[in-house]
Each structure stands twice: as C-alpha cells, then as structure tokens.
Amino acid sequence: MGRNILHCDMNNFYASVECMLDPSLKGIPVAVCGSVAERHGIVLAKNYPAKAYGVQTGEAVWQAKSKCPGLRVVEPHYDEYVKYSALARGIYSRFTDMVEPYGMDECWLDITSCEKLFGPPEKVADIIRETVKFELGLTISVGVSFNKIFAKLGSDLKKPDAVTVIAEDSFKEKIYGLPASDLVGVGRSTERVLAGAAIKTIGDLASADPRMLASKLGKNGLALWNFANGRDESRVARAGESPPVKSVGHGTTTVKDMESDGDVWPVILELTQDVGRRLRDIKMMAGGVAVNVRDSNLVCRQWRTPLSIPSTSAEVIAAAAFGLFHARYRWELPVRSITVGTFNLVPEGAAYAPRLWDNVELAERRERLGHCIDDIRRRFGKNSVRNCILCMPSTLPPEHAEIVMPTGMPC
Ligand SMILES: [Mg+2]
Incomplete structure (x- = not known):
C-alpha cells in the first residue's frame, strides 16, 4: 500500500517567531542576527520583506544593511524557538505518532493510517496548516507525497502558508x-x-x-x-525515537580575530572541553576529529583526521584539531571563527586496534581523567578546574554559544 507522508516546514522560522512576538516588526524588513557586539554578526534568518531586498542567510550584517538600509536587526531568542518548535510538534502529534523532526523548524509526518480519522492526506495537511496558524500565529508550508524526499521537495515549492501535493501517478510532470x-x-x-x-x-x-x-x-x-525516480523507502521515525548521534562539535566566533597559532590554541582547547564532556555524557568516543575554520573574509575550510585510539579527552581532541590547523592553515588572513567536531563515534569501551607505538595505558588514563574532571565540575562548578592556559585573557566571547543556522547546519 502506498504511504502518505507530509513534510511540514515553518516559514522563515526564527524571523517569524520574532515578528509574531513583537508586532512592531510586522511588515518591515527584519533580520535575526548573532550579537554584533560579540561579532556573531551574521544573518541567521530574515523575513519576506528583507528577502525582497536580497538579504541572504549567512551574510554579514553590514552586507545585509548595505542592500537594505531600513533593515531591523534583532538578536535571536533561542528559548522561544525551542518553545514554538515543541508546540508545533505537539500539534503534529495529534494526527500521528510518527513525527520525525529535521532541524528545529521541519518535521516529517507519516499519516498513512489516519485517512479514516481525518480524511485524505491533502485535507489533513490543510487542517494542520490552519491549526498551526490559528494556535501559534506562525505559517507553515506542507509537502504531501508518497515518500519523504518528495514530501520535503513539495514543502519548498510553494511558500508561505501553502500545501503542495506530489502524487505517485503524476510526479514526473510536476518535478x-x-x-x-x-x-x-x-x-x-x-x-x-x-x-x-x-x-x-x-x-x-x-x-x-x-x-x-x-x-x-x-x-x-x-x-x-x-x-x-521516486524510490525512497526510508521510514518516518516515531516520536521520541531519536536518531543515533553521528557527531559532536562546538564552535565559536572570537571577540577579536585570531592572528597567530598562539591565539588559536586556547580557543581550540576551550571548545574541546565541552566536546569531551558531551561525548562522555552520551557514552561515546570520537574516532575522528574535524576542524572548521572561517577567515575574516568569511570563507570556510574544513579538515578531518581519524584518531588511532578513540577518545573523549579534551587534550587529545584539541591536539588533533590544532595539528590539522597548524599543518593546513596558511595565515593569509586572520581567523574569525573555529568549530571543532568529532565523527566516527564508537560506544565507550568498544574494541579498537591500536598501532604498535600507541600508548594505550596513557590513553586510558586520559579517559579516567576526563571523567574525574566532569565529576569535579559537576560538584564545584564549571570553572573549578581549568587548564592553566585558559586562565589567561583570551579572545573568547563570555558565553561562547554555537551559532546554528535555521536549517540545523552549524555555520
Ligand atoms: Mg523553514
């Protein structure tokens, strides 16, 4: 039997939430941007009036303002986005228990078995669209199709506040x-x-x-x-079924551009403190390390390397990330932001094949040290144990939050 899949996408999510919460923003060009004071000055989201001026997600605030001098720049309120994202999911789950989030503003719904309860799929899509608008004051676009890929494609075809059907017997003409x-x-x-x-x-x-x-x-x-060719059998996950974590990372834009390896090392070391703790929290170890660098022209580069012994140690991950950076970055321009990521995650205690010259005993001691530091920080606060170099003045912003683009893609 064919499936009925919906993809619900909240239109201009961050910007729509801001405009809904502050009516003075209605109808004027608005961009949600990272804090300019801390130099996370990038457009994270914009509304339709701003889009009409050519303002683009990911560009610097000054670029956006030069295209649209009347642009109102507002800071992001992530707690509100989390709240409205959960409220929308709550509405979706009145129709089916198969609701799979994709980023904060998108969800797939499998409504195959609710036809008798709510009617044909395009009608269900319409009811959901109207309910979200009525209850939350936010618009969504819905794609209706027989698989997840085409449902997602459908939700992009007509925006905002619209339903698009891509049917099994006519998808070729349509797409x-x-x-x-x-x-x-x-x-x-x-x-x-x-x-x-x-x-x-x-x-x-x-x-x-x-x-x-x-x-x-x-x-x-x-x-x-x-x-x-319309062949996508992947199923919609049930609500609460979380997909396995594939990577853990952390990034920041520093308050002042980094100009030497000496500026970069403490930033990497600070970022990996958090990466190590999060890995230990989910009982996984990193099998590889990636470093993502953005220079002062906002050009990104990424390098990756495997780890011969999987690890959660901040020092091991930092050393690998810094090693990559040192070997590959040419210092033609200062560095604006750095993200350290980990990949090839394996469960804690999983078997691995060390090389002859690997110091397994030292690696195991480092793992124990990581757990020990977590324990001290849990009891006495985050700053109770710090690497000496991190006690020096640094270019890190006070609370270095990771900037995540509306699509869930780390910037
Ligand atoms: Mg969206």
Whole structure:
C-alpha cells in the first residue's frame, strides 16, 4: 500500500517567531542576527520583506544593511524557538505518532493510517496548516507525497502558508523540470559534478545511467538516482525515537580575530572541553576529529583526521584539531571563527586496534581523567578546574554559544 507522508516546514522560522512576538516588526524588513557586539554578526534568518531586498542567510550584517538600509536587526531568542518548535510538534502529534523532526523548524509526518480519522492526506495537511496558524500565529508550508524526499521537495515549492501535493501517478510532470539541486542531498559540490555530466534537472538525474552516477558520486550517486525516480523507502521515525548521534562539535566566533597559532590554541582547547564532556555524557568516543575554520573574509575550510585510539579527552581532541590547523592553515588572513567536531563515534569501551607505538595505558588514563574532571565540575562548578592556559585573557566571547543556522547546519 502506498504511504502518505507530509513534510511540514515553518516559514522563515526564527524571523517569524520574532515578528509574531513583537508586532512592531510586522511588515518591515527584519533580520535575526548573532550579537554584533560579540561579532556573531551574521544573518541567521530574515523575513519576506528583507528577502525582497536580497538579504541572504549567512551574510554579514553590514552586507545585509548595505542592500537594505531600513533593515531591523534583532538578536535571536533561542528559548522561544525551542518553545514554538515543541508546540508545533505537539500539534503534529495529534494526527500521528510518527513525527520525525529535521532541524528545529521541519518535521516529517507519516499519516498513512489516519485517512479514516481525518480524511485524505491533502485535507489533513490543510487542517494542520490552519491549526498551526490559528494556535501559534506562525505559517507553515506542507509537502504531501508518497515518500519523504518528495514530501520535503513539495514543502519548498510553494511558500508561505501553502500545501503542495506530489502524487505517485503524476510526479514526473510536476518535478522533472526542476533543478537537480532542489533534491535533498544535492549540495553545491554534487551539483557541480552533475552539471559536468550535463545533468541539470531532476528529470535528467532520473534518466541518467546509474553506473555513471555511481562512478562519479559513489553510493550517494545511486541514492540520488533512486530518489529522482521516486524510490525512497526510508521510514518516518516515531516520536521520541531519536536518531543515533553521528557527531559532536562546538564552535565559536572570537571577540577579536585570531592572528597567530598562539591565539588559536586556547580557543581550540576551550571548545574541546565541552566536546569531551558531551561525548562522555552520551557514552561515546570520537574516532575522528574535524576542524572548521572561517577567515575574516568569511570563507570556510574544513579538515578531518581519524584518531588511532578513540577518545573523549579534551587534550587529545584539541591536539588533533590544532595539528590539522597548524599543518593546513596558511595565515593569509586572520581567523574569525573555529568549530571543532568529532565523527566516527564508537560506544565507550568498544574494541579498537591500536598501532604498535600507541600508548594505550596513557590513553586510558586520559579517559579516567576526563571523567574525574566532569565529576569535579559537576560538584564545584564549571570553572573549578581549568587548564592553566585558559586562565589567561583570551579572545573568547563570555558565553561562547554555537551559532546554528535555521536549517540545523552549524555555520
Ligand atoms: Mg523553514
């Protein structure tokens, strides 16, 4: 039996919440930006009037203001976003228990079995859209389809406050003329590879030779070919079923640009304190470390390295991240922000194959030290134990929060 899947996307989520809470913002161009004082001065979200001036997510506040001099800049209120995100999920869960969040503002719903209760899928989509608008004062776009990929595509087609159906018997006419980059999983680099093979639309992708796609894009190429042909069997998770954590990371924009390795090291070490603790909290160890650097021109670069012995130790992760940075960054420009991430997570205590020259005993002592430090910090406060170098004045902002873009993508 065919499935009925909805994808609900809250329109301009952060900006809509701000405009709903402060009526003086209605109808004027608004951008939600990280604190300018702490130099997280990037546009995180904007409303439609700001979009009409060409304001873009991810650009610096000054760029946005030069396009739109009347732009009202407001600071983000994450607690409100969390609250309204949960309220929307609460509304969705009146219709089905299969509600799978994707970032803070998007959810998939499997409503296959609720036809008898609420009517056909497009009607359910409409009721949900109206309920969210009435109860929360926020608009959503809903895509209705027979799989998750096309439901998500549908919610992007008409915005705001709209329902789009992509049906199993007519999806080709509806979407084969759209650019391939509209499909989930086609990022900029994939788009370039596809363009190199003269694949511009979703239709081109569907009719391409899967072997050619696999040779250019590996597993991902085959998955995209299946998606374009309407073959996506992935199921919608049940509410409360959390997907396994695949990475843990932490990032910050410093109050002053970093200009030397000496500026960068304490920042990396501070960030990894948090990464190590969060890994230990979820009882996982990092099998690899990534460092993401953004220079003063806001150009990002990322490097990754595996760890021969999985670890949660802040010092081990920091040393790996700094090693990557030191070896690869050329210092043509000062550094504005750094994110340290971990990947290839393995459960605590999982078996691994050390190399002959690895000091396993030292690694185990470092793990115990991490737990010990967590324990002291739990009892006596976060700053009760600190690395000596972190007691010196630094370029870190007071409470260095990670900036997360509205799509859930760390910036
Ligand atoms: Mg959205």
